[in-house]
Amino acid sequence: MAETGMNRVAGHTRAVRQLKKAVESGRVSHAYLFTGDPGCGKRTLADLFAAALLCEDPDPASRPCMKCPSCRKAAGGNHPDLIHVTHEKQSITVDDIRTQLIASAGILPYEGGRKVFIVPEAEKMNAQAQNALLKTIEEPPSYAVILLLSANPAALLPTVLSRCLEIKLLPLPDRIVEEYVREELRMPDYEAKVIAAFAQGNIGRARLSAENQSFSDRKDRTLTLLRRLKGMNTAAVRQAVRDICADREGIGDVLGMMLLYMRDVLYYKASGDGESLVFTDELTGIREKAGEMSFRKLSDIVEEIELCRSRLASNVNAELAVELLLTAFQ
Ligand SMILES: [Zn+2]
Structure with missing residues (x-):
């Protein structure tokens, strides 16, 4: 991983290149819109870009240097010219935008030539707030740079969207998330x-899983269950259903894990390649299932997992939905 200037972030090569170019050429737009799924790195990248815009390093290619007083203040969250707009209610109100952004944009930067505003969850701005912001985006003071972050840009007014340069963050390749x-x-x-594999290109999701002990517990429990499922009698299946459902929050993880596992089985059956599996440690069980089950049976199970997911999402009784799924393995 390169570690200087704007390259301090994992992946997102295209977005980084775009922002780096702005930093190095000094041609910076007044409004940017960072889009991408929750946890994909919008905030990390926006913070880095903001630090780069405020950095005092004489060499633009090294910005942000993370060493100069400005970078240190930005990293410490106390740079007077870097403002994160916060909100207390469900939505970002016109008052939030007026007091934290518009009023502050009317005051010259305290230190350097720029003042940067970051608005996380920008889709939460109500229409009034967006209209108020629009005036500032249309006629911004020369020093102001506004970074809107949103996982759901469709909720923003077309007039706001059309004034922003979009920085699109796409899911990262598994190999980059894995390295991270x-x-x-x-x-x-x-x-x-x-x-x-579980994070599907999302560093935030990967971080949550890595830092959450229950994720690892769920993984172990799911793999144990998959190993034993075949010979289980009805009473044991019922018990397994109850165990899965007792951890209501974790059902999504369990299903996700089952899906990855069954894809491994399908992949192994088709290719005989045990090295590219996600669950390399489960090779014995995966080989066994690949031998026992037909392609048809395997893809039926994959479909059942998806079906169980949608049943749970539409509030079907969880025990019933999970029991139907486990029966499909038998
Ligand atoms: Zn710096």
């Missing part, structure tokens, strides 16, 4: 691989 989990979060190889 291994190196930054210091997880062992096998765990990093499972977490990365």
Whole structure:
């Protein structure tokens, strides 16, 4: 991982290149919109870009240097020219925008040539707030740079959208997430691989899984269950259903894990390649299932997992939905 200037972030090469170019050329737009799923790194990248815009390092390519007084203040959350707009209610109100952004944008920067405003969850601005912001975006003071972050840009007014330069953050390749989990979060190889596959290109999600002990417990429990499921009698299946449902919050993780596992079985059955699996430590069980089950049976199970997910989402009785799923394995 490169570690200087704007390259301090994992992946997102295209977005980083775009922002780096703005920092180095000095041609900076007044309004940017960072879009992408929750946890994909919008905030991290916006904070880095803001620090770069305020950095005092004479070489633009090194910005943010993370060493100069300005970078240190930005990292410590106490740079007077870097404002994170916060909100206390469900939505971001016109008062929030007026007091924290518009009023402050009317005052010259305290230190350098720029003042940067970051608005996380920008889709939560109500229409009034967006209209108030629009005036500032249309005629911004020369020093102001506004960074809107949103996982749901469709909720923003077209007039606001049209004034912003979009920085799109796409899901990262598994290999980059895996490297991040291994190196930054210091997880062992096998765990990093499972977490990365589970995170589907999202560093925030990977971080949550890595830092959450119950994720690891759920993984172990799910793998144990998958190993034993075949020969289980009805009473044992019922008990397994109750165990899964007792951890209501964790059902999504369990289903996600089952899905990854069954994809491994399908992949192994088709390719005979045990090295590219997610659950490399489960090779014996995966090989066994690949031998016993037809492609048809395997894809039926994958479908049942998806079906169970949608049943749970539409509030079908959880025990019933999970029991139907486990029966499909038998
Ligand atoms: Zn600096």
